[in-house]
Amino acid sequence: MKVGIIGAAGRMGRTLIEAVQAFDGLVLGAAVDVPGSSLIGADAGELVGQGKLGVLLADDINKVINDADVFIDFTIPEATMVNIRACRAAGRRLVIGTTGLTDEQKAELHAAGADIAICFAANYSVGVTLCLKLLDTAARVLGDEVDIEVIEAHHRHKIDAPSGTALAMGEVVASALGRDLKDCAVYGREGRTGARDRKTIGFETIRAGDIVGEHTVMFAGEGERIEITHKASSRMNFARGAVRAAAWLAERERGVFDMQDVLGLRD
Numbered sequence: 049m050k051v052g053i054i055g056a057a058g059r060m061g062r063t064l065i066e067a068v069q070a071f072d073g074l075v076l077g078a079a080v081d082v083p084g085s086s087l088i089g090a091d092a093g094e095l096v097g098q099g100k101l102g103v104l105l106a107d108d109i110n111k112v113i114n115d116a117d118v119f120i121d122f123t124i125p126e127a128t129m130v131n132i133r134a135c136r137a138a139g140r141r142l143v144i145g146t147t148g149l150t151d152e153q154k155a156e157l158h159a160a161g162a163d164i165a166i167c168f169a170a171n172y173s174v175g176v177t178l179c180l181k182l183l184d185t186a187a188r189v190l191g192d193e194v195d196i197e198v199i200e201a202h203h204r205h206k207i208d209a210p211s212g213t214a215l216a217m218g219e220v221v222a223s224a225l226g227r228d229l230k231d232c233a234v235y236g237r238e239g240r241t242g243a244r245d246r247k248t249i250g251f252e253t254i255r256a257g258d259i260v261g262e263h264t265v266m267f268a269g270e271g272e273r274i275e276i277t278h279k280a281s282s283r284m285n286f287a288r289g290a291v292r293a294a295a296w297l298a299e300r301e302r303g304v305f306d307m308q309d310v311l312g313l314r315d
C-alpha cells in the first residue's frame with residue numbers, strides 16, 4: 049500500500065517518512081508540504097538522510113492524489129480541511145494527527161466519513177491510547193469525590209493550547225462523570241478565583257524548550273491523590289501509531305475512527 053505524507057517537511061512529517069520506510073507492506077508514494085517552501089521539489093528520503101527515494105516534495109495534494117492509497121496529515125487545521133476535501137473527492141483514505149480543529153472543522157471531518165475512511169486522533173501513541181482507558185476507569189471509580197486537573201507540557205513551537213491530547217483526556221473524564229466539558233472546563237487561573245468548584249475540570253499548559261509531550265491527569269481527594277501520567281521522549285511513538293492506523297484503514301471503506309478502534313479497545 050502506498051502512503052502519502054502531508055506536512056512531510058515538519059517535525060512529525062520527517063518522523064513519519066522514517067516510520068513508513070520501517071513498516072512492512074507500506075511504501076512512501078507521495079510527500080506534500082506548504083506552497084512556497086524552499087524544500088518543494090526535494091527528495092523525501094534526502095529530507096531524513098536516507099538518500100533518494102524518488103518521491104519529490106509536492107506543494108499541493110491534488111498534484112499527487114493518484115500516487116497514494118492513504119494520506120497521513122500532520123499540518124495545521126486550515127491545510128487539514130483542504131486535504132479532507134481532496135481525499136473525499138478522490139476516494140482516498142486519510143489519517144489525521146493535526147490538533148486544534150474548531151467544532152465546525154470537526155463537523156466537516158465527520159461528514160466526510162460518510163464517503164471515505166478517516167482515522168482522527170489527537171495522539172497516536174499506544175501509551176496515551178491506553179491512558180484514555182485508564183482515565184475512564186479512574187473517573188468512574190472516583191466520581192465527584194475528587195478535584196480533576198489536566199496538566200500538559202510541550203515544546204516552545206507548539207501553536208495550539210491546551211494540547212489536543214489534554215482536551216481528549218478531559219473529554220473522556222467529563223463523559224465518564226456525565227459532565228459536558230464545554231460547561232465544566234477551566235483554562236488556567238489568575239487573580240482572586242475563589243474556592244475551587246469540585247465539578248470543574250482544570251487545564252494547565254506549559255510551553256518550554258524541546259519537550260516532546262507530557263500529560264498528567266490528577267485526581268485529588270482528601271488525604272490521597274492519584275496521577276496518571278504519560279511522557280513522550282520521542283516523536284517516533286506518534287509516527288508508528290499513525291502508520292499503523294494507515295495500514296488498518298486499508299480494510300475500511302468509510303467512517304471516522306480513532307486509535308481506540310485501531311488497537312481494538314472500543315467497548
Ligand SMILES: NC(=O)C1=CN([C@@H]2O[C@H](COP(=O)(O)OP(=O)(O)OC[C@H]3O[C@@H](n4cnc5c(N)ncnc54)[C@H](OP(=O)(O)O)[C@@H]3O)[C@@H](O)[C@H]2O)C=CC1
Pocket residue numbers: 054055056057058059060061080081082083085122123124126127144145146147148169170171172173212286
Ligand atoms: N496526533 C498525534 O499523535 C500528534 C499530533 N501532532 C500535531 O501535528 C501537527 C503538526 O505538528 P508538528 O509536526 O510538530 O508541526 P510542524 O510545524 O513541524 O509541521 C507541520 C508541517 O506542515 C506544513 N504545512 C503548513 N501548511 C501547510 C499546507 N497548507 N500544506 C501542506 N503542509 C503545510 C508546515 O510547513 P511550514 O512550517 O513551512 O509552515 C510544516 O512543515 C500539530 O497540529 C500537532 O499538534 C503532533 C504530534 C503528535
Ligand SMILES: O=C(O)C1=N[C@H](C(=O)O)C[C@H](O)C1
Pocket residue numbers: 147170171202206210211212213214260261262
Ligand atoms: O504538537 C505536538 O508536538 C503534539 N501534539 C499533540 C497534541 O496536541 O496533543 C500530541 C502530542 O502531545 C505532541
